[in-house]
Amino acid sequence: MAIPICLAMVNNLPSHRLSCEKISAMLNPRATAAQIIYSVAHDGLNLDDAFERHLKQSEQASHSFIKAMCFGVMRFYPRLLFFLSKLIDKPIRNKEKLVECLLLAGIFEIYYMQTPSHACVSEAVKAGLDLKKNWAKGLINAVLRSALREQDSLQQIAKDNEGARAAHPKWLIRLFKKHWPTEYKAIIEANNQAGPFTLRVNLQKTTRENYLASLTSKGIKATPCPHSAAGLQCETAVEVNELPGFVGGLVSIQDQAAQLAANLLAPQSGERILDACAAPGGKTAHLLELGENINITAIDISEPRLQKVSENLDRLGLSAEIKQGDAQDPEKWWDQNKFDRILLDAPCSATGVIRRHPDIKLLRLPEDIENLVQTQAQMLSRLWPLLKTGGMLLYSTCSILAEENDQQIQQFIQNNQNAREQIISAEWGHARQHGRQILPGEDGMDGFYYTLIYKEA
Ligand SMILES: C[S@@+](CC[C@H](N)C(=O)[O-])C[C@H]1O[C@@H](n2cnc3c(N)ncnc32)[C@H](O)[C@@H]1O
Numbered sequence: 001m002a003i004p005i006c007l008a009m010v011n012n013l014p015s016h017r018l019s020c021e022k023i024s025a026m027l028n029p030r031a032t033a034a035q036i037i038y039s040v041a042h043d044g045l046n047l048d049d050a051f052e053r054h055l056k057q058s059e060q061a062s063h064s065f066i067k068a069m070c071f072g073v074m075r076f077y078p079r080l081l082f083f084l085s086k087l088i089d090k091p092i093r094n095k096e097k098l099v100e101c102l103l104l105a106g107i108f109e110i111y112y113m114q115t116p117s118h119a120c121v122s123e124a125v126k127a128g129l130d131l132k133k134n135w136a137k138g139l140i141n142a143v144l145r146s147a148l149r150e151q152d153s154l155q156q157i158a159k160d161n162e163g164a165r166a167a168h169p170k171w172l173i174r175l176f177k178k179h180w181p182t183e184y185k186a187i188i189e190a191n192n193q194a195g196p197f198t199l200r201v202n203l204q205k206t207t208r209e210n211y212l213a214s215l216t217s218k219g220i221k222a223t224p225c226p227h228s229a230a231g232l233q234c235e236t237a238v239e240v241n242e243l244p245g246f247v248g249g250l251v252s253i254q255d256q257a258a259q260l261a262a263n264l265l266a267p268q269s270g271e272r273i274l275d276a277c278a279a280p281g282g283k284t285a286h287l288l289e290l291g292e293n294i295n296i297t298a299i300d301i302s303e304p305r306l307q308k309v310s311e312n313l314d315r316l317g318l319s320a321e322i323k324q325g326d327a328q329d330p331e332k333w334w335d336q337n338k339f340d341r342i343l344l345d346a347p348c349s350a351t352g353v354i355r356r357h358p359d360i361k362l363l364r365l366p367e368d369i370e371n372l373v374q375t376q377a378q379m380l381s382r383l384w385p386l387l388k389t390g391g392m393l394l395y396s397t398c399s400i401l402a403e404e405n406d407q408q409i410q411q412f413i414q415n416n417q418n419a420r421e422q423i424i425s426a427e428w429g430h431a432r433q434h435g436r437q438i439l440p441g442e443d444g445m446d447g448f449y450y451t452l453i454y455k456e457a
Pocket of ligand 1: 258278279281282300305326328346348
């Protein structure tokens, strides 16, 4: 498996921000990176929350560098741990795991970033001092110098170790093999690359052609997405404020696979739509962009995430009824008026979007899958009575595991006599026993699953 060495490939940040040469930090950026990595690996924070907690300790100019380093360490964590195990005589003690995180960041910088090797070692030593780990000065120096010296042989032996080569937890590799015996290697490869920077043009305000022209005039290269009429895939990531008309709502950032939902549900003018797990509102907004006079009730259990729905809709000049609520307990928020269509974009293992959220490799546990399957089943059965006869429910996940997808739907259809699958015929994804599955990387897309279910009398 090819091991990417270009920094622009290990994160999805604009490449012009990736140089670390000009960084002079309040706290050495590698010290901040080590703390962020520690927060995910040992405190169970997700990467976004860890950035929120720690980034401010280092200078603004270093933030892109730190993010690139942390994304990369998450992406290759099992492989970096393997390298480290070959470079130290005995495991680092539990109470010194921050030093281990710094060493992983150091190895990542040497092997996958473009920093001159001598600087990787000396900066990691300085970062150790910033973290008040003076005792570890010799250790950091020795381990990273060995990492430099032994790079070729270590990369070679990593190829013979499946966990290190694939850079995924073993239980996930086992599940991918079980469900996708032919495709699992491509899935793993795709998960280890950063996803493309994809836009959804607001077709209520402009056309895709016009928007593409305005991108081109700004020197931003993009191509139309094959499966979404509103989608444009950019050659490289850019800051949102560099996107023409972003503030005025001409465009949003959304993967092409996620853009398929609104057209599949196909809301019609005057209809009442329920978006049952709506935050941060990407699909809610797209549904509203598809036509006039669409009434959406957007529910999510998370109040802070619902705030993002409001912000997104405000920017796009759209509106919906936004309510905090539990999709497993609609009696608490439902007004007893049935819906014409329901989107259930269910909480899931997110195994289809590991390339965008590599912290999943550290945070997700095997036992989570069974809990998620139960939650999804409960949501399906509790929301079904809210749909009118003749109405349509779109079930989607960003998972590639059958338990959460076609097996879940199989169970649902078995339990509900009035549920009939509406076959999705499309040029994307794989037809499953029920619904269609996109695997990560296919046509540039995230891994996604969709099924349409029609409600009979
Ligand atoms: C996959 S995300 C939804 C993404 C969203 N549809 C979009 O396109 O932007 C799943 C959402 O389900 C929400 N969620 C989790 N459990 C829930 C529950 N019991 N009831 C309602 N929402 C829930 C999470 O807060 C999360 O925002």
